Amino acid sequence: MMREEIATMSMSEKIILMEAIWDSLETEIDELQPPDWHQDVLSDRIERLNTGQVKLISLQELKNRIR
Structure with a gap:
């Protein structure tokens, strides 16, 4: 199509x-099967979250930031 x-x-x-x-x-x-680099990206993001380099925000917080 x-x-x-x-x-x-x-x-x-x-x-x-x-x-x-x-x-x-x-x-x-x-x-x-996802490519191997997907796991690398996920592991990096989890590590940054666990070490406090980044933090999670709520969907509402994100909406407030972009308004």
Whole structure:
């Protein structure tokens, strides 16, 4: 399916298509392996959190910051 075809679809047709794609991916989930660098990034972020270099904020705090 090409972008042009998708662009002509209604919103409900696009949602149905997305659901079908997600359903098809679910059956192939065992084949999906994240790249090794993902673990490196996660480990680095956890380390920075544990050492106090960064802190978590709530979604509300984030919304307040960007207003």
